[in-house]
Amino acid sequence: MEFKDNIPIYLQIEQYLYRQIALGKMKAGEKIPSVRKLALELTVNVNTVQRALQEMNTQGILYTKRGEGNFVTEDTELLSKTKQSLINNELDEFVQNMEKLGVKQDELVSTLTDYLEHSEDHNEDHNE
Amino acid sequence: MSDLLTIKDLTYKKNQKTILKDVDLTLTSGKIVALLGENGAGKTTLMRIIAGVAKNYKGQIDLAGATKEAERKTKLSFTDGLTGFSDSTKIVQIVRFYSTIFQDFDENEFDELRKFMKLDPDMKLSQLSRGMREKLIIALTFARKADLYLLDEPFGGIDAMARKKIINSIILWKDEKSTILISDHFVNEISSLLDEVVIVKNHTVLEHKSADDIRQNNKSIEEYYESFYADEDDE
Numbered sequence: 172m173e174f175k176d177n178i179p180i181y182l183q184i185e186q187y188l189y190r191q192i193a194l195g196k197m198k199a200g201e202k203i204p205s206v207r208k209l210a211l212e213l214t215v216n217v218n219t220v221q222r223a224l225q226e227m228n229t230q231g232i233l234y235t236k237r238g239e240g241n242f243v244t245e246d247t248e249l250l251s252k253t254k255q256s257l258i259n260n261e262l263d264e265f266v267q268n269m270e271k272l273g274v275k276q277d278e279l280v281s282t283l284t285d286y287l288e289h290s291e292d293h294n295e296d297h298n299e
Numbered sequence: 300m301s302d303l304l305t306i307k308d309l310t311y312k313k314n315q316k317t318i319l320k321d322v323d324l325t326l327t328s329g330k331i332v333a334l335l336g337e338n339g340a341g342k343t344t345l346m347r348i349i350a351g352v353a354k355n356y357k358g359q360i361d362l363a364g365a366t367k368e369a370e371r372k373t374k375l376s377f378t379d380g381l382t383g384f385s386d387s388t389k390i391v392q393i394v395r396f397y398s399t400i401f402q403d404f405d406e407n408e409f410d411e412l413r414k415f416m417k418l419d420p421d422m423k424l425s426q427l428s429r430g431m432r433e434k435l436i437i438a439l440t441f442a443r444k445a446d447l448y449l450l451d452e453p454f455g456g457i458d459a460m461a462r463k464k465i466i467n468s469i470i471l472w473k474d475e476k477s478t479i480l481i482s483d484h485f486v487n488e489i490s491s492l493l494d495e496v497v498i499v500k501n502h503t504v505l506e507h508k509s510a511d512d513i514r515q516n517n518k519s520i521e522e523y524y525e526s527f528y529a530d531e532d533d534e
Contacts, residue, residue: 211467
């Protein structure tokens with residue numbers, strides 16, 4: 172995994188795991204990989220993974236079974252909230268980027284609708 | 300987290316030349332720490348002094364309650380360049396030597412590490428590539444049970460695959476309480492691993508900062524390190 176330079180690694184690990192959960196790669200009630208395995212996979216310090224997992228335990232998205240490891244919550248409401256906040260993050264970024272390109276907020280919907288209606292054409296363009 | 304290593308007012312001269320002066324440094328247990336500085340800044344000397352190899356320094360060094368050199372040596376594991384062995388020495392012979400010299404050397408642990416590094420015990424030192432030699436040094440160092448591991452430039456002149464192996468061995472073999480100090484003059488490849496960074500410059504420890512604090516100030520570890528040398532590039 173490529174880390175951004177200027178954000179503490181434990182926060183980026185949290186974001187990574189939130190994403191895995193939202194994408195369904197780690198499912199409700201499932202055990203997540205061990206701390207050491209995650210550390211190896213992400214090439215980070217075991218301490219750093221532990222810190223990220225602790226925070227996620229506090230937030231309730233993970234829970235710990237003594238001696239067994241960490242599991243994804245089965246609280247569906249919390250899971251959908253998590254997913255919604257990831258969607259909001261993406262939208263924030265999209266809106267900001269469009270503003271930089273001169274697309275105003277009231278033009279966003281029509282720009283996006285227009286794009287989606289012609290999205291098949293765009294795809295064909297790419298394939299050629 | 301308790302203090303593991305405390306260095307106070309350390310000064311070291313060799314042939315009347317000052318190598319290190321006014322060094323103060325405290326490391327807590329359970330950390331991965333980079334010791335960064337240019338070649339010749341004094342990183343290796345600092346490690347040799349902590350390890351009790353370089354003597355006749357002024358100042359106090361306390362490693363988990365041990366202040367005398369001989370006592371400190373039993374609590375730390377320092378990468379050895381293997382310069383004391385002839386080229387025809389086999390890995391098994393070096394292991395036998397280590398296990399005689401160091402009471403905390405665990406041969407089973409070494410074997411695990413050796414397999415992980417894919418080293419053949421019957422190979423002679425002369426048959427090892429630079430990367431293999433470095434992997435052997437790391438395996439020997441981690442096979443000891445110590446509070447502090449001193450890795451002196453473990454990534455110098457080795458290829459990306461060997462580097463990856465060594466980094467993974469650090470993640471896998473480091474136990475919760477021990478601290479690893481890694482010296483390097485290039486931080487990029489290990490920056491995601493680090494808890495803390497220590498900068499050596501002008502013959503002293505100039506800065507000691509947590510990796511999270513550096514990143515929270517909107518800097519990469521590399522930018523932070525390079526900022527200490529920025530003035531010199533302009534000249």
